[in-house]
Amino acid sequence: MKAVVLVAFGCPDSLENIGPFMSKIMGKIPPPPVVAAVRGRYERIGGKSPLTEITQKQAKALKVELGEGYLVDFAYQYWSPEIPEVVSKLVLKGVKVIYFLPMSSFNSSVSTGAYQKTIKSLENRFPTVKFFFSGGLAYEPLFIEAHRDLLQKALKTYSPEDSGIIFTAHSLPKNAIEKGDPYFDEFLTAAKKLGSSFPFPWAYAFQSKGKSQGEWLSPGVEEVIAEFTTKGIKNIVIDPIGFVADHVETLYDLDIELKEKFSDVNIKRLSALNTHPYFIKALKQLVLKLEG
Ligand SMILES: CC1=C(CCC(=O)O)c2cc3nc(cc4[nH]c(cc5[nH]c(cc1n2)c(C)c5CCC(=O)O)c(CCC(=O)O)c4C)C(CCC(=O)O)=C3C
Ligand SMILES: [Fe+2]
Incomplete structure (x- = not known):
């Protein structure tokens, strides 16, 4: 029997587990005030991701x-x-082949790189099971078409004279982008493919910078919005192309924090792909490619 496993970053399953979840991401126990601040964001989106x-x-x-x-x-x-x-559960059910699909738009050492390491470490434990890990979504035509579909619908009532598009992805510490990390290239390629197919001004930006010291990828989305407004752009469509599902980074960082900061700009935030039919078809394509 064959199985497909969607592999994602993860989220805490309760407000109490925000601290332990952060410890796993950061590799150390975060200071209580930092946990409290993050908890506040989850509370503002209804207490749960x-x-x-x-x-x-x-x-x-x-x-x-x-x-x-x-x-x-x-x-x-x-x-x-x-x-x-x-994996243990699937193996007990008699699964002999597992196709892992990254639920990440773009590959980075923090997300897909980490997933791949975890999967690799299981190969010795399950020698009779074949593991395949998909290379990624960024170049999958139907992933792009799903975004084109959402953009087309959102831009219908706008004019390129006073409206623009911003594509966003999660920021990363510059030092987390190891030599050869394709994250930025994949993001830029996808944004260009989509942006250049509409007659609207467009830009890319990074969002949800973390609390760690050091340099993060730029420009930030606030910076780009400020720049757009000085050019007379009044309507901004934000496509959070770096996320395949809605969670605290779209529901709080964009829908609440960003909109509060720019209350005089008309910001329309596109849904993440979630169960968009083209996206689900893109995932199927990844499986078919792994099957060869
Ligand atoms: C690239 C990337 C993705 C995209 C992956 C992909 O899908 O491709 C992602 C997704 C997510 N990140 C999430 C949550 C958090 N990430 C944090 C912190 C961090 N993330 C980072 C990177 C990413 N994160 C980094 C470099 C840090 C700083 C670490 C440090 O400083 O050492 C923190 C700590 C507090 C803070 O820094 O904000 C939290 C609570 C949730 C769950 C949301 C929910 O529950 O709804 C999701 C899906
Ligand atoms: Fe994160």
Whole structure:
């Protein structure tokens, strides 16, 4: 039997688990005031991330798209259900081949690099099972088409004279981008492909910079909005292309924090792809490619 596992970053399953979740990401216990600040963001979006619910829906939709013959599940790098426990469960069910799909738009050492390391470390434990890890979504035509579809609908009532597009991705510490990390290239390539196909001014920007010291990827989204407004742009469509599901980074950082900061600008934030039909078809393409 074959299985597909959607691998995502993860999210805390309760407000109490925000601290332990952060410890896993950061590799050390965060100071209580930092945990309290992050907790405040989760409280403002209703006390819970929708990431798990969305990822489960994505897995269900992919199962329908793939048809008979596949189990489809999901696993997290930084919270449970963790990759090793999901793999053990599938192996007990008799699965002999597992296709891992990264639920990340762009590859980086913090996300897909870490997932791949975890998966690699399981190969010795399960010598009779074949593991395949997909290279990524950024160059998948249907991933791009899903965004084009959302953009087309959002831009319909706007004019290029006073409206523009900003593509966003999660910022990363510059030193986390190891030599050869493709994150920025993949982001820029996707943004260019989409941006240049519309007659609107467009830009890319990084969002959700963390608390760690040091240099982070720039420009930040605030900077780009400020620049757009000086050019007379009044309507800004934000496409958070760096995320495949809505969670605290879109629901708080963009929908609450950013909109509060720029209350005089008309910001329209596009939904993350979630279960967009083209996106689910893109995931199916990744599976078919791994099957060769
Ligand atoms: C690249 C990337 C993705 C995209 C992955 C992909 O999908 O491709 C992502 C997703 C996510 N990040 C998430 C949550 C958090 N990330 C944090 C901190 C950090 N993330 C980083 C990177 C990323 N993170 C980095 C470099 C740090 C700083 C570490 C440090 O400083 O050493 C912190 C700590 C506080 C803070 O710094 O904000 C939290 C709470 C959630 C869950 C949201 C929810 O529950 O709804 C999700 C999906
Ligand atoms: Fe994060």
